[in-house]
Amino acid sequence: MTPATATTVVDVRGLTVRFGSVPAVADLDLRVPAGGSVALIGRNGAGKSTTLRVLAGVLPPTAGRVIVAGADAVRSPMDARAAVGYCPDVGGLIPRATPWEHLQLAAQLRSLDEGWKSRAEDLLNRFDLTSAADRITAGFSHGMSRRMSVLLAAFHEPAVLLLDEPFDGVDPLGVDATMEEVARARMRGAAVLISTHLLSLAVQACDEAVVLQRGTMVAAAPAAELAGTDGAARYRELLA
Amino acid sequence: MSGQSRALLALRWRMVRRPGVRVGMLLLLLLALAVLVLGALAAAAVPLDLAVLAGTPGAAELGNMADPTGEVAVLLPTAMLAFLATSMIGPIAAGGSYELLPASQLVAFPVRPRTAVRLSLLLTPLNIAWYLQLVLLTWATAYAIRGPYAPGLPLLVLFSYVLACTGIGQSLAWLVVGFRKRVAGRVVTRLVMVALVVAVVVIAREDLVPGLLDSSPTVKVLGAMLGAAVGQPGVWVGRTVIMVLAAAAGYALTVRAAGWALRRPGDRGSDAHASAPLTRRELRRTPYAQLLSIDRASIWRSAPLRRGLFVLGGLPAAAGLIAGLSWQSIALLPPLVASGAALLFGVNVFCLDGPGSVWIATLPGYPSLALRAKRRMVLEVSGAAVLVVVVLCGLRAGRAPTVTELVCVLGSSVGCVALVSAISMRLSVTRPHRADLQGPRDTPAPPGSMALYSLRLATLTTLLGVLFSLASYSNSIVAPVLITVGTVLFATWSMRRTEREWSRPETRARVVSTVSAG
Incomplete structure (x- = not known):
């Protein structure tokens, strides 16, 4: 894992989340530097989405410390939220609001300057959602909803970009747009965390991979080591 | 009963996880039968x-x-x-x-x-x-x-x-x-x-x-x-x-x-409303106004809510117009109308955001703004419905109300809207349900919960309405004013209690994960 440095943007120590008596995440340590990207991979129920939800400020941790962009997600949730852009694993869109209304709400609540409109138009264009910008999201396909959720997460150019299953059901052009947004975020020094089951895309998007199993980290390695057939075989061994 | 009906009923029964709730539902069923039979005897x-x-x-x-x-x-x-x-x-x-x-x-x-x-x-x-x-x-x-x-x-x-x-x-x-x-x-x-x-x-x-x-x-x-x-x-x-x-x-x-x-x-396709582009609206001046604007749109763009609003405002108003109700009887209408408004969406108000509630929860200013906006929506819809019904029925009352009657009708309206809003917000925060109100027959909570909520709201507000109706026969405004003040104070206390509950991250996480569940 990357050691904690002055440029560490995401710093998670001893994160534990329990749902009743069921442990979802147990004593997890995780650090992501500025400009770095980490893939959270693992089987269903490994604790990937739960970890991202805690980082996004949606879910309070049972124990541990979570710092995002210098803000404690528990003690200073407002500062943490301001620094984070989050694409949840399912849904993430208000069913009877349009994409443009989502963007307006985000611009208002995040106090974005006048330039937000041109950035919004640019993102809608890049994610091929311009023609759907004024339709309610309840009529969107799964792939369109995913693209819109990634767009919303990246809209305010956050210091921490959290993408939970951003490629699920997304067409190749949508995947390209997401990859481009991840690259842009890293270029401006943001920390990126991606949870996905698509190993090849995780390897492509991230420079480090963390394998979770039943809420604990079982491996952390450069993402490139999980590339190709050999990497996939090694990943399967870790999951077994 | 067919095999399908039995299977679905069994599934719904198994979905009631808490034994206490199951016992409560059985007791309620027995009570409903007892009220019918013993009352008749x-x-x-x-x-x-x-x-x-x-x-x-x-x-x-x-x-x-x-x-x-x-x-x-x-x-x-x-x-x-x-x-x-x-x-x-x-x-x-x-x-x-x-x-x-x-x-x-x-x-x-x-x-x-x-x-x-x-x-x-x-x-x-x-x-x-x-x-x-x-x-x-x-x-x-x-x-x-x-x-x-x-x-x-x-x-x-x-x-x-x-x-x-x-x-x-x-x-x-x-x-x-x-x-x-x-x-x-x-x-x-x-x-x-x-x-x-x-x-x-x-x-x-x-x-x-x-x-x-x-x-x-x-x-x-x-x-x-x-x-x-x-x-x-x-x-x-x-x-x-x-x-x-x-x-x-x-x-x-x-x-x-x-x-x-x-x-x-259908000749408009199955998702006509979802595929039609809407007119883009101006950015509101404040984040709160922006959130309210989306909440209002979420209500108006939902088929069951739109239909419910028409029935809610139209039916009691029509009944009042036909019957030519007295001012004493008009004081009994706000409980009915306010409760109906709450049952449309208010008892699970965060379901208006549906799956989007997770995203909204990551926005700055979320906890207090979201709660204020949702409370405003419940107050606004129930208040507007009560206003329409009371004004229309008042026009048919045949004479101007006395001061006492006016105070009673106003008190009943204000008190019931405040009480219903407080109960709705409490239920929304403590008993969230997954519901997106998108389908034509969707309700904000399962049928059993809706029945319990109806009973709770109807009992409390009808009691309040009867008090105002009785008070309107007197010549004094002291009683209706005291009842109104007492009710509004109770509703304010209840809303403050709900705010404290909502301020707990664990509560918000439970609400968000429940209403956004796929």
Whole structure:
């Protein structure tokens, strides 16, 4: 894992989340530097989405410390939220609001300057959602909803970009747009965390991979080591 | 009951995880039955003044067979007519039928229309308006219709009428759903709506109500009940058989109509509203105003909510216009209307955001802004509905209210809206449910919870309305002002308590994960 440095943007120590008596995440340590990207991979129920939800400020941790962009997600949730852009694993869109209304709400609540409109138009264009910008999201396909959720997460150019299953059901052009947004975020020094089951895309998007199993980290390695057939075989061994 | 109905009922029962809730539901079912049966027995045992009212409908038809009745009997035909209206409007407002499980959760299963209809009939008593009217009719019949065969045979006649109304109401609702899938059907239903509004205005202006009530077919039902009470089979058997046959025909027609309506392709496509581009609106001045704007749009763009708002505002207003209610009676309307507004979405207000609540939870300013916006929506919708109904009914009241009456109507309106909003926010924060209110028959909570919420809201607000109604007979404004202040203070305290609960991250996480669950 990357050691904690002055440029560490995401710093998670001893994160534990329990749902009743069921442990979802147990004593997890995780650090992501500025400009770095980490893939959270693992089987269903490994604790990937739960970890991202805690980082996004949606879910309070049972124990541990979570710092995002210098803000404690528990003690200073407002500062943490301001620094984070989050694409949840399912849904993430208000069913009877349009994409443009989502963007307006985000611009208002995040106090974005006048330039937000041109950035919004640019993102809608890049994610091929311009023609759907004024339709309610309840009529969107799964792939369109995913693209819109990634767009919303990246809209305010956050210091921490959290993408939970951003490629699920997304067409190749949508995947390209997401990859481009991840690259842009890293270029401006943001920390990126991606949870996905698509190993090849995780390897492509991230420079480090963390394998979770039943809420604990079982491996952390450069993402490139999980590339190709050999990497996939090694990943399967870790999951077994 | 078919295998499908049994399987779905068993699944729904297993989905009630907490044993305490299961016990509570069983007790409620027993209580509902006990209220009906024991109330009828008690009403039948009340000693009556044996004087026969000359004006009793049906008495003339039956000559001296109309044995002891009271003033209550005079009102029975009107009450039965109101029951027929509820039996028709309830399913129409629900989009055809009452659903045990949202249709979106059953898409993978081949559920037959017959099953949907049977379950809907089974769920009908959970409609609090339907059940309360049934109770009142049962008690009134047991009390007013006396004779050697009462209350058994008159109640048999009444229940056959209830079955006929319920069957006919549900079949009509599915026919409306099917017709509205094509442009011609939508035009016809709108024309029928306009005709009904015109009819209401004409009836109100020309004072045609007494004449219409005298010629109502429910007078013949009362005649059958009176005949049954004194053992005149020639009077009641034929009419009862006709009503039972109407109930059976209504059930058969409902099954056919439901199948037809569900299969019939719409000419606007299945997602017309979702694929049409909307006019882009200006950015609001504040984040709070922006959030409110989205919440208002979420309500207006939801088919069940839009339909519910029309029924909520239109029905009591129409009833008030026709009946020409006194100011004392108008004070009883805000409880009904405010509770109805809460039951549309207020009892689970965060479901307006649906899956988007996770994203909203990551925005700065989220906790307090979201709670304020949702509270404002409940206050706004229930307040607007109450205002429309009270103003329209007030125009027909025949005279200006006295100061006391005005204070009572205002107090009832303000108090009920405040109380309902407080209860709604409390339920929304402590008892969230997954619901996106997207389907035509979606409700903000499962049927059992909706019934409990209805009962809770109706009991508290009706009590409040009755207090104001009684206070309006006096000449003092002290009592209504004190009741209003007390109610608003209680509602404010309850909302503060809800705010404290909402300020806990664990509470918010539970609400968000529940309402956004896929």
